[in-house]
Amino acid sequence: MDTSVIYPLxxxxxxxxxxxxxAFFPLVISLAVFEKFRSLAYNFFKLYAGVYMLVxxxxxxxxxxxxxxxxxxxxxxxxxFGTDWGSTFFAPLLQFGSIGFIVLLKFKLYRRxxxxxxxxxxx
Numbered sequence: 269m270d271t272s273v274i275y276p277l278x279x280x281x282x283x284x285x286x287x288x289x290x291a292f293f294p295l296v297i298s299l300a301v302f303e304k305f306r307s308l309a310y311n312f313f314k315l316y317a318g319v320y321m322l323v324x325x326x327x328x329x330x331x332x333x334x335x336x337x338x339x340x341x342x343x344x345x346x347x348x349f350g351t352d353w354g355s356t357f358f359a360p361l362l363q364f365g366s367i368g369f370i371v372l373l374k375f376k377l378y379r380r381x382x383x384x385x386x387x388x389x390x391x
Contacts, residue, residue, distance in 0.1 A: 274374045275330050278382075282322045289316055311390065318389030325381035333377065337370045 289312070300309035345362050 274371065274378070275326060278326055278378045279323070282319060282326075285319050286316075289319065314389045315386070318386050321385050321389065322382060325385050326378060329374065329377040329381050333370055333374050336373075337366065340366050340370075 292312075296305075296309050296312045299305035341363065345359075345366075
């Protein structure tokens with residue numbers, strides 16, 4: 269089971285945010301001429317850079333979680349249940365449990381990466 273279906277969902281969220289930002293880009297540029305709205309334009313550009321930088325953060329989360337999933341299912345459980353009976357009896361249960369854990373971990377780490385990147389570029 270490959271849990272990489274979650275990655276395109278978060279990339280679609282990024283694409284949607286970029287679309288909304290492109291719609292407001294002319295308004296922000298035209299308002300940036302006035303001194304009152306200049307800080308708004310700077311914050312908008314920082315946010316735009318942050319949305320672009322979500323892809324490397326998502327990629328790193330994806331690589332980490334996929335390596336963790338491989339390590340859990342190939343090395344850890346085989347070392348824990350060394351016998352064939354233990355491997356065949358508990359294998360489906362452990363597969364479902366590890367898939368559920370990995371899916372929850374991916375969602376949590378993608379959300380954490382999103383908030384980290386936005387805090388990094390909005391400060």
